[in-house]
Structures are given as C-alpha cells and as structure tokens.
Amino acid sequence: MREKALIKEGKLLPSEYSRRRERDIAYLMELKEENLLFPYYTEAGLNGRLNYRPGPELHGGWDSPLSQIRGTFTGHWLSAAARLYQETGDSRLKAKADYITAEIGRCQEANGGEWAFPIPEKYLYGLKEGRHFWAPQYVCHKVMMGLLDMYQYAGNSGALTILRGCADWFFRFIRDICADTMADMMDREETGGIMELWADLYDVTGDPRHLELMRRYERTRLTGPLLEGRDVLTNMHANATIPEIHGCARAYEVTGEQRYRDIAESYWRLAVEERMPFATGGQTDAEVWTPRKKQAARLSDMNQEHCVVYNMIRLADYLYRFSGEKKYQDYIELNLHNGLLAQGFWEARALDGALEPHVPDSGIVCYYLPLAPGSVKKWGRKTEDFWCCHCTAVQANARYREWIWYQDQEEITAAQYIPSEVTTQIGNSRVTLTMKESDLGGNYLQIFEVAENIPVRPEFSGMDITVSVQEPTDFLLRLRSPWWLKGKARIFLDGEKEIPYSEKDGYLCIERKWEETQRLTIELPKGLTSWPLADEEETVAFLDGPVLLAGLTPHARMLYGNRHMPERLLAADHEREWEAWKGGFRTVGQEKNFRLIPLKEIGRECYTVYFPVKEREENNKA
Structure with a gap:
C-alpha cells in the first residue's frame, strides 16, 4: 500500500507553536518522578514503608492515589517525552524518561514479570465478570502507548521488553473470552486506543499473537453499523469512539485490508461532513456528538473537548496519508488554531516595560472550549486535576511538527504553514526545506522598505520556503491552497521574480530542477x-x-x-x-x-x- 509519509527528520522553528512546545517540555520536567511513579510502586508493593508520608506535590484529581485510572498520565508523559526528545535532542528529558521506564520495568518484575500497570489486575478480571471499574483497559493502553513510543522515538530497548511482557498478559487474558463478552466489555468501559496499540506492536514484532490481539479488540458493535453507513454517532460519546477508529486506520496500514479503511472513512463522513463542525473546526457538546447539522441548541460551557480535537486531528492525518485529499489538512489547520492553540499551554503576556515584576498568568489545558455567549475558559492546574485532556495536551504540544511536511517518492508537500525545517532524501541528493514567516513588519528602530510598502496590516499571509540541495535535483513541491484563500496566490523566487505554478487537487504545484539554495516567497491573500x-x-x-x-x-x-x-x-x-x-x-x-x-x-x-x-x-x- 502506497501512501504519503511524514518526513520524520524535522523540527519546529521559532513561532507560537514552538513556544507551546517549550512550555510543554518545561511542564514535563517540572513534574517529579516519584509522583509519576507513585501508583506503579503502590501496585507493585514497593511503597509499603511504615509511616510513609508522600510529598505535598503528590498528584490529585484523576491521578490521585484513590482514582481508578491513576497512573494514566504517566503513559502520556512518556509518549510526549519520547517524541520531544527525538525532535529536540533534550538529554535531560531523555534521562528522566529512561529512569521512569526502568522503574516501570522494576515494578513489572515485582509483579511477576508481566503486569506493569498502576492498577490491580482484578479491575480487568472484574470487568470480564460484568462488574464496573473505571476504564481499566484505557489505563493499560496509555501505559503501553508510552512504552512503545519510548522504544520507537527514544531508542529505549528496555521499553519494548516491558511491553512484550504486558502483551503476554493480555493474550492469556482474552484466550477464554467469547466475542459477546468482549463486546460487552467494550460497551461497558472505554478501551482507549488499545486496538491501535496492538497494530503498532504487531508492525514492530511481526508476532501473530499481537495481530490476534488487534483483531479481538475491534469494537464490532460500532464498526458493523459504520460499514453499513448508519449514523450511530448522535449523542454518542465522541472520545471513547475516535481512538477505536484509529485502531481500524492503523489496522489498514499493517494488513492492507480495505474494510478497515472503509470503517475509518465512514466514521469521518458521519462525524464531520454530515454533522458540520463549529466555527472552531471542532465539534461535540458535553462530550457527545451533536445531532447532524443541529448546533444552535448545543452551544454551552462544555463544547469541544480537547481530547476530541487532538484525536480527530490524528484521524484526519491518517486519512490524509491514505488519500492525499486536501480537505483533511484544511480540517487540521482549523483545529490547530482554534483547538490546540486555544486550549493548551496558555500564558499571559508579561508587560516588559512594567515597573513591578510580573509573573504571567497561565494554564495547562481547557478540558472544554465553551462556545455559549459570555463564556470563560476554565484552565486545569499543574498537579491538582490531571483530566484526560491534561494527557492529550502534553502529547498534542509534542507533535506539531508531525502535521507539516509529507513525502511521496519525488513529491514533497507542505501541508501546514508552520515555521519548521525538514531534511529528506530524493534520489542521491539530501534535500533540506526551511519554512519561516515572511518579515512583513520590519524592525521598528530601523528604516525598512517593507514598512513603506506595507503601512497597514497586510491582507495576506506570507511564508518563505528555502530549498537547499546537495546537487541539482528534480522534484515536485506542493503547497496547500487553503480553503480561506481570498484571491490568487503569488509565488516569488529569491524575493524578486514571480514564478508560475500549476494548481491540482487543491495544491499549488512547483516542479523544477532545484539548484543549491533557492528561496520561495508565498503570498496567500486572506480576509x-x-x-x-x-x-x-x-x-x-x-x-x-x-x-x-x-x-x-x-x-x-x-x-x-x-x-x-x-x-x-x-x-x-x-x-x-x-x-x-x-x-x-x-x-x-x-x-x-x-x-x-x-x-x-x-x-x-x-x-x-x-x-x-x-x-x-x-x-x-x-
């Protein structure tokens, strides 16, 4: 199966996106290892000292010691840390992540060599028997997700060893569960993206048991109606279902079976195209999908759960890589600006000229993005809440670079206009592309021509893309033509000559022999x-x-x-x-x-x- 691939050797350049990333890193580093590991130690019997007194920073909210989903955040922490390390090379972050991984391995050994989770095994056995526990398979998925990302993005081989042991436990767990009981378990409590995890692991190991786990964790009571084209989403919990569809999308990638892709595309059509997003690009009210094209009665203080924004961006990315259709990237752009940037790692601007020292007000994440008149955002705190959206906030702000540049053989696509740099290989030539915002303002202390030519706020967005090649190289550069374009885009070479381009499938296409270093300036009229x-x-x-x-x-x-x-x-x-x-x-x-x-x-x-x-x-x- 051929699809567009992310160019992995990339990094963000200075912009609002990189500032959010840096706040994410600072937050990950601020959290204490002993508190991230506390529920793992407890479950493994390693916290049993007489008169033990946990520190005052011990996590509260959904990560508190008595929460049934305690320890979930640590899996997301590992996932974010691994991806951020691959991008930035931050050795402090890697050392901390490696230590946490090793300690989870120590807990696994104390538990008998398989169970490495921060909750008791009886939670899953009870779920199997029809008892209610709060999403134990969801918890297990997040832990395993973090471990797999530590292996794939941070090169920690021990993480894969721990994960193999976890998979052994799950394979034994499902052996005697019939299809109806599995379906009941999935209807009863969220499983997160555990099907996607098994697909990811199978892609790494090739172990047929991991493929069997993937197939068993398909939620057939959801995927069956989706294949029939039935709208079963109205008033259904959104974020419980989106990760299950990620599992189908990933299953299509690792097996090539068309039905899995059909399920993912059907879900998208019903959730987005037939439902219509809010102006933010997102959807949902009180965590459920609204009725199709019914929005006026659903504006509230509980619109647009952050987890839904993040996970729908991920689904759009899957479907874009399958099809190359621009509509998915238009959707991602709306949700980046009006979802992730609007809901995560906000920090008030400090007035540099103030006479008194001022520490900016800040917030980690908004669980919801209210859209009712007279709304106020409610920001989560550093250690007191740990909602599910805390979890996706640290992941989302670690992944901006992953939604910008894509490659299909000798074709490179700039899907998002975010300052960044990537390096890839085309033929025998190493190719580096650097994207920055055009200087449309000029230094206010100096005389610049741009200040004379643009005296008022410009009615276009400007980006500079520099292409550097080791040797003259032919390839097609595609630039997304965004839905909001208010006129014909203009492209200049080396700041002077306006050059022609073709338009195809919603992209501005430049095909030429690139030599040494050349700079394109793109003007995108907006309004x-x-x-x-x-x-x-x-x-x-x-x-x-x-x-x-x-x-x-x-x-x-x-x-x-x-x-x-x-x-x-x-x-x-x-x-x-x-x-x-x-x-x-x-x-x-x-x-x-x-x-x-x-x-x-x-x-x-x-x-x-x-x-x-x-x-x-x-x-x-x-």
Missing part, C-alpha cells in the same frame, strides 16, 4: 469569513483566514448589516505592536461596538463567538 450555525444561518462567527475571532463581550449582541460581507461589519483594531502585526478587530456602525481578538489568545476574558446578524431596514419614502 474575513462568516461561519454560520448549521441550523441558524443568521447567527455567525467570524474568522480571519483560519483564525476564529472572539468578541470581548458577555452577550451575543445583534449586529446589523450583511452577514455575507463581514468586512463591512468589522475593522482592524490595535493592528500593530512594535514590530509585529496583531490580529484584533472591532465592530463598526453598531449600536454598541466591541472588540474581537483571536480565540487562541483568550486567557481569562469573558467572550462570545456567535452573533446574530440582521439586515438593516431602510426607510422607503413614497
């Missing part, structure tokens, strides 16, 4: 777009390019004008700050005007996203 509610078209949100704007108002104020012409409703506001262009707007010509700023910049402000828009009534004189 305002109105995004209506699916079932209330006169109520709209506003996007600037892919970036959703939030009104700094506690009310869904009525706006008067033409909703199809948002540029007449909004005007630029506080557009410049030193050498940088800002993304703010203000309403114009309204009874009470207010400001709007990108939703991803909102921290603790009260905001409203959707506004009713009414045409003005004109006085008709006889």
